[in-house]
Amino acid sequence: MEAPNHDPGARGEQDGESGAPFDPRLTGVPETMLWTLHNRASEAKRPDAFLIDPDCVRIYDAIAYDYRRTFGRPDDSHPMRSRIFDDAVRPWMAAHPGGTVVELAAGLETQFQRCDDGRVQWLCVDVPEAIAVRERFLAPTERCRHVARSALDTTWMDEVDASRRVFVTAQGLLMYFEEPDVRRLFTAIVDRFSGVELMFDTIPRWFSAKTLKGFDKTRHYTAPPMPWGVSRGEVEPLLRGWSPKVTRVTTMPYGVSRGLAGLALRLFGGLPGLRELPPMIVHVRTEAPG
Numbered sequence: 001m002e003a004p005n006h007d008p009g010a011r012g013e014q015d016g017e018s019g020a021p022f023d024p025r026l027t028g029v030p031e032t033m034l035w036t037l038h039n040r041a042s043e044a045k046r047p048d049a050f051l052i053d054p055d056c057v058r059i060y061d062a063i064a065y066d067y068r069r070t071f072g073r074p075d076d077s078h079p080m081r082s083r084i085f086d087d088a089v090r091p092w093m094a095a096h097p098g099g100t101v102v103e104l105a106a107g108l109e110t111q112f113q114r115c116d117d118g119r120v121q122w123l124c125v126d127v128p129e130a131i132a133v134r135e136r137f138l139a140p141t142e143r144c145r146h147v148a149r150s151a152l153d154t155t156w157m158d159e160v161d162a163s164r165r166v167f168v169t170a171q172g173l174l175m176y177f178e179e180p181d182v183r184r185l186f187t188a189i190v191d192r193f194s195g196v197e198l199m200f201d202t203i204p205r206w207f208s209a210k211t212l213k214g215f216d217k218t219r220h221y222t223a224p225p226m227p228w229g230v231s232r233g234e235v236e237p238l239l240r241g242w243s244p245k246v247t248r249v250t251t252m253p254y255g256v257s258r259g260l261a262g263l264a265l266r267l268f269g270g271l272p273g274l275r276e277l278p279p280m281i282v283h284v285r286t287e288a289p290g
Contacts, residue, residue: 021064022136029176029224030130033107035217036172038067040082042074051079055110059137072218077279078172080255081201084281085169086115088199093120096165104151105173108134112144121164125149125156152181154188166193170200175208175226182228183242190243195288201254201281205229232280239284248285253278 026034041060044053060067067074089101089111097119103111106124116122122144126134131148140146147156151173160166168189174182189196207215208229215223230238236249 022062023064024133026129026133030107030127030133032172032224033109033130033133034063034065034067035071036078037063037108038071039074039076039078043076043079049079050076051083053079053082053110053114055113055138056108059108059110062137070218070221077254081171081281082109082111082114084252084255085171085199086111088283089115089167089169090117092167092197093117096167099165099167100160102156102160102166102168104168104170106130106134106146108137109171110138111169113138116144121161123147123156123159125151152177152185154185154192157188157192160193162193166196168193168196168198170198172201174200175203175228176224178227186239187243190245190286194286196286198284198286199281201279202235203229203279204231204277206277207279235280235282239282243286245286246284247287250283251280252283253280 024034037056037060040051040053041056043049043051044057093099093101093115094117097117098121100121100123101112102123102125103109104125106126107130112120112122112124120143123146124131124134124140124144125147127150128148131146135146145159147159149156151170174185177185186198189198203211203226206229208226211223211226217223232251235251239249240246
């Protein structure tokens with residue numbers, strides 16, 4: 001990793017603990033938390049931002065990492081994804097006061113800080129190296145707890161009050177697993193928490209295949225392989241086949257983004273066949289208690 005320079009995408013300001021620039025030294029899938037941070041913070045800094053996220057900007061500016069060199073110019077895919085997840089979680093919290101939101105692969109996502117209603121219980125789950133970086137900037141609290149565990153280690157479920165309603169989110173996670181692992185995790189959640197809702201994003205099969213051959217985001221960064229890809233048309237029958245408790249599956253694109261990417265998304269979303277090509281967000285509802 002090169003030393004930070006004066007490029008706007010290269011940050012090296014001091015963090016709040018040691019007074020020295022912080023280099024997270026992440027690799028593999030955990031490093032992707034910096035990719036999403038780059039895009040979310042860049043959007044939040046815009047005067048016309050659709051994602052207001054001061055904590056994201058604070059963290060971004062405190063990390064000594066050359067975002068622009070590694071990930072290239074920012075785009076609004078990840079902030080749009082976060083906005084869509086926020087728009088789903090907020091009404092759920094209003095309908096289920098004091099319920100629990102479980103955020104798998106929490107990384108440096110600041111959804112709790114954006115959405116906290118003063119009552120929700122929040123559980124951030126991620127691998128130990130990711131939680132260690134998170135806690136440098138976002139300390140756990142009584143209502144926002146951290147669990148340093150892989151999402152596939154389902155003992156994290158023991159930290160959730162199953163007597164209250166549960167909403168499980170997974171941004172930028174499931175595509176990094178093999179399909180049998182996704183199925184085991186999905187069915188474990190649905191079987192454990194009655195009436196649970198789940199929200200996650202997926203990539204299409206063509207893009208999954210591309211990453212398995214080596215997807216170079218820039219000359220300096222190759223994204224980790226993403227083995228699980230699924231088309232928009234096959235995701236609902238697939239999930240219903242995994243569990244009879246699934247009652248509703250809603251799919252949607254990431255949303256309308258700026259520039260040519262936004263135009264392409266609008267075009268793809270309206271034409272049969274092409275609507276299968278972009279990534280999507282999936283919202284699953286299951287059989288409610290009683």
